[in-house]
Amino acid sequence: MTGATRKWTRDNWPIAAAMIQYPNMLADGRSVQDQSAEDWSRTVGEVADAGFTEIDPTDSWLRVADLSPGRRAEFLDVVASHGMTIPAISSSRRSVIDADSGDEYLAYSHRVIDTAAEIGAASVSFGFFEPLTETQKKALWFWTEQGAKNPDDPAIWKKAVARISELGRHAAELGIEVSLEMYEDTYLGTADSSVRFVEEVGLDNVGINADLGNLIRLHRPVEHWLQMMTKVAPYAKYWHVKNYMRIEDEHAGLIATHPVPLESGLINYRTAIRLALEHGFASAFLCEHYGGDGLSVSATNRDYLRRILPRN
Template identity: 25%
Template sequence: MQFAFHLHALRHHWQRSMPSSIELERDLRRIRDAGFDGVDVSDSWPFDDFTVENAHTVRCAAESLGLRIPTVSCMGKTLCHPELAERNARAVEAAFAVAERLGAGIVNLALSIPRTPGVTPVMGATHSPGGSRGATDADFDQTAERLRTLAQRAADCGLSLSIELHDRSLADTSASLLRLLNATGAPNVGANPDLCNGYRAYDTPPETWREALSTLAPRMNLWHVNNLQRVHFPELQRSAFVERPLSDGDVDYSLALRQVREAGFDGWVVIEYKGVGDAFATLRAGRAYLSACAADAALETA
């Protein structure tokens, strides 16, 4: 496995939506020195800014330090919303050009309803906006049809797609994500079992993280990892979630890593952090923790 740093975590460290050349070099050097193999670029760093020249600058800066840019991530890209679907599909196609310019091989796709600025997203409730519980067969059919088109265009660019397990999306459970994969039927489309996204979708998780991973591990081509602690308020039918370091939340990643290794996954792992503390320190500690877990797993199978 190779480990990538989720650059979205550093967005508050930059003066603007994209880093200056000084900020970029500083942060990439720190990421390299922390033992990461690459970085993930998401569209919180506006993809409109990735002209051929700018992308070349970013790619050269990373490669000069021995870092790769294996993945780009598209967030909030529902493909069945009546007002957003077509625009989102075009945005995903634009991301293919960004991925090519950066030398990435995988475009990660979260099929979620985008968050409304200034409005707290609904998580940990009995109903999830855009979620699979309230979806119709037509929602799944429209999404699969658009995914088939996007998969072909991605293949033409030499790219793979990864569908992220995500709250506020049709793919908010392992069963609904697997349904989309099977309906799409494209060999270059796989799963990204971001376990905490599924965990936080509803007040009571419909499956354990181990069950979700067992279903999706055979189909995964990317893995986003982060951790949460769930606090359930049954009298309110709500759950709250506290961001935690990888080693301290409700998902046991030492067990999860063994599970995906046994399923044959040996691809890129993107370490995420969504809290408001020191993102760099948290991701650096997560990298060290996963390295120790991987070493233990290797000893067990030796």
Template identity: 45%
Template sequence: MHSAHTWPISANMLSFGNRAPDGGHIKDAPAAVWASQLRQVRELGFDYIDPTDAWVPLAALSDARVDEFGTVLSDEGLAISSVSMTRNSVVDVEHGEQNLADAHRLIDLAPTFGATIVNTGFMQAITPAQSEQIWFWLVEGHVDDPALRELAIERVRELGDHARSNGIQLSLEMYEDTFIGTPDEAVQFISDVDHDAVGLNPDLGNLIRLHRPMPHFTEMFAKVLPYSNFWHIKNYSRDHDPATGAYSSAPLPLKYGYINYRQMIRLALDLGYSGPFCCEHYGSDSLGVCAENREYILQVLTSALA
């Protein structure tokens, strides 16, 4: 069990995107470009990052470039607590087998960086209609095919076996309209997988932002936190006008959004949560908001663990 000040709280590197200044992919950029972005994170007080594959896909790097990445990371005074796969489902009809292979490579790479979690899920690429919106979640995206559920369970178990053999854990990110798109579906899926190295990422921000009916956040967290081993943590405003049926939502710092994270983090600790936190935010100065969120989490942990 960590103390408040040693608890891994990382910045998700998603906000930097995957384009280098020269227009090429960030994975092919000189190490100095990685260093410049990592330095911004370190200057905001982070000790950890999550190098999501929506930024630098470690699984796609050669061994030499992985070593180069590790050197830059160390030079900038940062460590990795988790590695997230983003929109690369292992049951994607077209790319599922490659995504599965990438997940295995990440499970091999993660412990070499000191990471304890590889995070994946069943969300898939944003659709053209979603990409035209201010916020992509305003339009329905990919919906999982129930016929692929057994394959999903089989591949998650395979990854769980690999993770356990490497002394780490696999976490499955909750996301709407996937096999783990509601708390009940997530608990059922994780129960069907039935693997001691596989847990949930209770990223209920992904659900709270949706313009559709939703149970209260306390009800949802109570169901999934007992199975959680990692946490993409973010918050949103949420409003519903019963007279018109209209919903509204927008990203907000943890402290100000609809979800009361002081309550939910304390509940998680009471239920035995011991995994890393990974700060996420969309819009505005995402990285700056993540830094504020790290300080908020630290304060809540300090109070809860006193």
């Protein structure tokens, strides 16, 4: 599956800030959904002050697709007032095959696609990962604890393919690409499974969010990042990028990881991006980072990407 012809250079490639460092619920018990435009502006202003010109209103922070038309217009005015655009919308932990809420999340995902078209975003990102468990919420790093797993059930796999195909067809009608996020213990939990899944969907506008960081951070054996990237590069679309340091001591039975800036971690993004570009990658990036001042590290990652992307 080859991407569209690249149309950007390192100077104007859309590189968005994720909003994962901002909570949906505020200390006073209010939801970000109910904040005033002035409150939204303070948060978006922080992102602009970090040097970002693009933002992804990640729905772990704000569900733009669930705002009323008037409130959505208010939010878009806030984004524009800070000189920013929205190249994509990412959905988190709203799996369309969730045993309890899958139907609700499917309807929501359709609204996300409609909203993306309405606001001029070219991409949406969906995944099959589910809400954090209570044990994960208590851990310093949630990925060190076991989370929910997609069932080893051919019928559920088939349902997942059917539902993503449905979303993909809807998105194609509106000129939107769908990127499916790689994540452990889901149907996109390995490179091989990810490729198999998108090939079964079989739509040109549906590809893989090659978020290898979600996999190399695991305290368990994983496939080498370069092997994974080589497999998924032909299918890469909207891409969440982050990196981790990974230490393995086979004799001691030790595997440990922690977040680091893109240029400092295990994944060589210079090589990974080159692979994707060779297959026609022509989508936006999203910078993420867990721990510390995630926004500032994301800004550092953005600057790194601008140094290694093509000049022309």
